[in-house]
Amino acid sequence: xxxxxxxxxxxxxxxxxxxxxxxxxxxxxxxFANAQTGNVVLMSQNFMTGHWHDxxxxxxxxxxxxxxxxxxxxxxxxxxxxxxxxxxxxxxxIEMLMLCIVGFLPENLNMLANMLVSLSxxxxxQSFRTVHGFGYASTMCIGNLRSGTESFSRFLRDRDRESLxxxxxxxxxxVIFALGAGVGGVISxxxxxxxxxxxxxxxxxxxxxxxxxxR
Numbered sequence: 001x002x003x004x005x006x007x008x009x010x011x012x013x014x015x016x017x018x019x020x021x022x023x024x025x026x027x028x029x030x031x032f033a034n035a036q037t038g039n040v041v042l043m044s045q046n047f048m049t050g051h052w053h054d055x056x057x058x059x060x061x062x063x064x065x066x067x068x069x070x071x072x073x074x075x076x077x078x079x080x081x082x083x084x085x086x087x088x089x090x091x092x093x094i095e096m097l098m099l100c101i102v103g104f105l106p107e108n109l110n111m112l113a114n115m116l117v118s119l120s121x122x123x124x125x126q127s128f129r130t131v132h133g134f135g136y137a138s139t140m141c142i143g144n145l146r147s148g149t150e151s152f153s154r155f156l157r158d159r160d161r162e163s164l165x166x167x168x169x170x171x172x173x174x175v176i177f178a179l180g181a182g183v184g185g186v187i188s189x190x191x192x193x194x195x196x197x198x199x200x201x202x203x204x205x206x207x208x209x210x211x212x213x214x215r
Contacts, residue, residue, distance in 0.1 A: 007169065009206050010131040010138060011176045013124060016202040017139035018180025019187075020099075023195050024061075024117050026188045028110045031057055033117040034125075034139040036065050057111060061118035068122025076127065091127040092207045095120040096200050103196045117196070134166050136173055144170045144177075 017034055024033040032038045043058035072091055079087040098116045105113045121139045128138050137143045148170030155163040188195040 005130045005132060006209075007131055007172070009209055010128065010136065010173060012202050012206045012209075013128055013138040014173050014177045015180035015183075016199040016206075017121060017124065018177040018182075019184035019199050019202075020117055020121060020139070020196065022181040022184030023188055023199075024114050026185055027193060027195060028107075028114050028117075029057060031061055031110075031114045033061065033114065034121045036062050036118075037142075057114070060111060061114045064115035064118040065122040068119040069126045071119075072123040072126035075123075086210060088127050089207050089210055091123050092203050092210075095123060096203050096207075099196050099200045099203070103194045103200075105193070107193070131169055131173065134169055136170060138173070138177075141174050141177055144174050148174065 020033045021035060024031050039058040039062050043055050043062065046052070046055035046058065071094075075090055075094075076087050079085075079090055085093075098120045102113045102116050105116075125137050125139045129135055134147070136147070148167045151163045151167035151170065154160055155167060184195060184198075187198065191198075
């Protein structure tokens with residue numbers, strides 16, 4: 001198993017993902033960095049009621065999220081073989097750079113800040129998709145909730161310990177994401193725009209943990 005699939009690394013990324021969502025919602029104009037379904041709902045609602053500028057606030061992060069998926073896939077294809085760094089470490093380095101910039105952007109550039117955070121979240125969710133071999137998402141909960149509940153149901157039905165093991169991983173990731181969101185909400189009220197730098201610190205730790213990862 002690669003280090004990037006370990007529960008410790010996935011926990012750090014999930015905590016960071018929750019913190020980022022709380023940050024953009026609480027500090028950057030009530031826009032979601034990760035929950036693009038929520039952005040689609042709010043975008044459509046604003047466009048339908050003629051609030052075009054508000055609709056753009058939710059549409060542009062959605063486009064940035066799609067761009068992040070595209071960029072991550074291209075980075076993986078380009079750097080998966082060879083090089084001194086693992087391609088996932090390159091992704092984390094790009095994330096850290098973007099999030100560092102976000103912390104310096106003033107409130108009148110909230111739209112740009114939200115786009116950068118959404119771009120970063122998308123690159124992360126595309127690049128880190130398994131924990132102990134189980135497919136998961138580090139920056140959102142609905143897929144993890146579905147998979148965890150399904151696995152728990154199978155355990156109750158078949159008494160399959162592997163299903164329980166799998167369910168606990170998914171539920172654990174959800175709890176950690178929620179803790180990250182809670183901490184992000186509390187700290188953002190005190191640190192404001194610079195709160196996002198806590199995510200950068202978490203990504204630095206994750207990158208250091210991956211330095212011994214084999215390809």
